[in-house]
Amino acid sequence: MTAASGAAPAAEFRASGAAVRGFIETALSAAGSEATQAASVADALTQASLRGVDSHGCRLLVHYAKVVRTGRINPSPALGAKLTGPSTVIVDGDNGFGHHASFFAIDEAMRLARETGIAAAAVVNSSHFGAAGCYPMRAAAAGLVSFAFCNSDSFVLPHDGVAPFHGTNPLSFAAPVTGNRPYLFDMATSMVPWNRVQDMAAKGLKLPADVAVDATGKPTVEPLESAALLPLGGLAFGHKGAGLASVMEILSAVMTGMPHCADLLGMVGPDWTTPRRLGHFFIVIDPERFVPRALYDAGMAAYLANLRASPARDGKSVMAPGDREWKVEAERSANGIPVAPALKEAFDTLAGELSIAPLPPVA
């Protein structure tokens, strides 16, 4: 349909969370993945899409369906848990999807934390685990406080460096808020995610200053010239973001015996068959070992209320981590998850290849 036809532009395609979840699960199963693993990936991607984290939402299905077919991902991993102390466990992801190993790991850490007060799970032989916040979210739903740490392949300059070294190395922390959606903090240790650069390129827009560099390490606002990201803090204060990235590196790689950022195979090739052997690290804490639940609840409520009541810049409001996400989640739960035309087309192609039904629109 062309503009000349006088018709309105095509309505935005939206699919319900349940439909998106089902489509991902069916597609990955059809691509060869064992069913419980496909369900783990579908859970992680759908919750990211629902809360508006589109970079780590259903769009990743296309990538994941590829890597399970190319053999990088073990379609039927046998997850292993080795208890190494009353509060510690090593989870072997058996080179399956990182989401599957990570849900398993956070469950193990939650079980141990309930017994001893705090526990840690290291995940070995894993792969991309999607949005880091998915796993602390599960612990928060059970009344527990937790951290998730991960590294990734090189995309971000070290401080005072000119070549990519660290990954966007995310850190997530969640804490329960009784009677409400949890407190959820989930950040990359770069100034912006790489997909922001791609998004600006697609829209023909300039980047903000001090977030990206060209292939020589020189700062640039041109998305198409961008070759790497600056760490949080930018050129002047990037020692902080780079330092955070290195903490993620120690926990995810050194503490797991997995490759560090500079030795990791790239997520987007060129090698599509060798397992990437990513590591992750999770810490779960039972707040009731430190403070009675009623006092925890009152303290959290008072802190969040004071933060949100803090005077704001014109036209803005001061939000707590997660506030934006729960607003989006409420809207998308009601109206469906928007799927951009290019992504819908990729989903339709994938459905054709796998001989499954296409993703249906909201009723």
Next chain:
Amino acid sequence: MTAASGAAPAAEFRASGAAVRGFIETALSAAGSEATQAASVADALTQASLRGVDSHGCRLLVHYAKVVRTGRINPSPALGAKLTGPSTVIVDGDNGFGHHASFFAIDEAMRLARETGIAAAAVVNSSHFGAAGCYPMRAAAAGLVSFAFCNSDSFVLPHDGVAPFHGTNPLSFAAPVTGNRPYLFDMATSMVPWNRVQDMAAKGLKLPADVAVDATGKPTVEPLESAALLPLGGLAFGHKGAGLASVMEILSAVMTGMPHCADLLGMVGPDWTTPRRLGHFFIVIDPERFVPRALYDAGMAAYLANLRASPARDGKSVMAPGDREWKVEAERSANGIPVAPALKEAFDTLAGELSIAPLPPVA
């Protein structure tokens, strides 16, 4: 001595680490503190001064000598440790110096982590604990990996806010490096520390852009107009720094039942007599529960070597967290800790008030 006299400017005053440590310990004891507590504070301040963290080094003695005399600090705290699980402990600082409670807490957490693999210590009824890195440093010296978290009174804008809310809420992480000084990361979650602003004011210099705001919340580069700091990430990306600050708040205040940033009494008055009831939170991890020591050592050495070998901007080099500090520590261990004229004068005044010997210069 005036410039007109033709004499060279007075030589920089330096004192050995041992002399600084002894002076602090003697001064605090003379000010009324019980001896082991005075020794804890002296240890923390001296190691911060030796590694160049002057904001949290011996200059703080003047403040601490004041607050133990005004009654804010309990001169003879009876520290308490309440085990609440195999891996958790609550340490009651009894309103003494935060350094004393924090060394005690990290020791308790180290003991538990050796037993169970990971442990956490929450500190209640504490006060300013100096440089956050002091406590993870002790764990690293014993082969353990650890975090320290703390909040402080309001100095930093929340993201999109115009009034100070969070403190500079530091985060520290240390990890052992066999055969070398440890990996040490210690950052405030603001762009710069407040004492940087004061330092620039004293020198008549402008601030970098995007680090401070005036009393109306408007960004300023004038130190004398600065009323608050921006969170790490600045105006555009401050949701990351503010989010990190809020994680510190939950761990240090909500999880300990202590007041959060907005409810804390100010470190520098106007109330000098009421205990501030700060909370801290420490996590200690035994890496050998996750990876054999030899593999940990090899992984850490390879990661740090690759990071330091990363190509750098002209005239710079890529450093790992701690590298700068250990360089300063080596120089100051050899040549003494520099004490600026105004601080030396304050020390001399204090020595007179307390009838103790003045801080002697290096021999």
